[in-house]
Amino acid sequence: MIDRGHLQLRLTVDLAILTVRDSRLHILVIERANQPYRGQDALPGGFLRPGEGLRDAAERELAEETSLDGKVLHLEQLATYGAPDRDPRGRVVSVAYLAIAPDLPVPAAGSDARSARWAPADDIRGALAFDHSQILDDAVERARASLELTTLATAFCGHEFTIGDLRHVYEVVWSVPLDPRNFSRKVANTEGFVQPTGTKRLPETGRPAALYRRGPAHTLNPPLLRNATAS
């Protein structure tokens, strides 16, 4: 029963790891060390192993190919890509995961990683190996949409952040300016979005801002909608 001649294939798990750096949305890319697409940038990823679940594989790649396993605050399945000719090595289907990391003081070139680096998402669009540019586009769109309906934005911040930090994430990912005053209130009035820590952070200049942690809520009720006049 097990070998009825159906198509056997290999499966990779690829990671679209997003962060906000220098007021731009960045994605983690690695330079490919082997053929195909040698020397070109690609998303980190690797083959699924026996006995391993999909999410397990994503977490393993996060640890192996980047040094981000402890830092990533969000990991969700994005989509699966299976065009017959997407990989010149043969039939390879890829399950892509979307990961969100806070802005890291040190670029993420990690232990094992050949040469991991953060690339601005806008700059690298269309320049990735395989169909990874498509995955990047889908990841960015998913992140944009999720900011409206979920507390995903907190994953872009560290464990502690100010309302200004959180607003900055929205502004960068959506590429729109937001009113700081109205944004504060909206966040504060959304049950479970953030929790005050009681501490404050001093900016280089200006009044200290209260620090918050992510709250227990996952979905935003009411949602925080992008300006409807666009689109």
Added chain:
Amino acid sequence: MIDRGHLQLRLTVDLAILTVRDSRLHILVIERANQPYRGQDALPGGFLRPGEGLRDAAERELAEETSLDGKVLHLEQLATYGAPDRDPRGRVVSVAYLAIAPDLPVPAAGSDARSARWAPADDIRGALAFDHSQILDDAVERARASLELTTLATAFCGHEFTIGDLRHVYEVVWSVPLDPRNFSRKVANTEGFVQPTGTKRLPETGRPAALYRRGPAHTLNPPLLRNATAS
């Protein structure tokens, strides 16, 4: 390079086909003719073939296992399920697709289909083979969420439908009553949601309702939100 000993596996494409019948959300299930889970209900699906894309496979299954290939008005990838032990026959990863069909006058037991039938989603929850109950839950939640943000609801209606038909889809999928008068206006004021055909349909009793076709828009702007008091 092609046989470096990575895990080889088989991939199925499974379909969660939803429709609204008798004021309840239904899903198409088939009774399994073979082991494992012989005699139990499962989602239609099958193995990916060489040279075939994922969506191609979904469309093929739609034609082979159901007789719905021309009737389904929406098909999108849902998620991928790959727990190591999800299929007793060996390592099988499943890419699930969500399909939406209008209410069909004839139950969809089709040509090839062993015994396809519509089952109320609520009744069949938890009773499906493999991890298909999980897929069903995810499909229903995706459909519910998509009604808010996209024109998905039109796919539940035929090519021509009344505003009342459309409202009925929302009411059944969300399990909430909606005000017919406010709903009409909201739909009419949402650019590209529906287009009037100029014709009318006579109900058994009452004033004839104008017929509409789905409009060009895919995303709803502004969104049509479920009552926020729930959740």
Added chain:
DNA sequence: ACAAAAGTGTTCAATTTACACCCATGG
């Protein structure tokens, strides 16, 4: 005339937006 479903107008409340204004800190 009546029942039933479609659709319009109107009112009141809730939310969003814009922006004046005050607060707390470093230089």
Added chain:
DNA sequence: CCATGGGTGTAAATTGAACACTTTTGT
């Protein structure tokens, strides 16, 4: 005391919810 970012108050505009009422058909 000034610059800078954090945060509150408030009035106007917009949107949403509720519902009285009119329209159009079959019986």
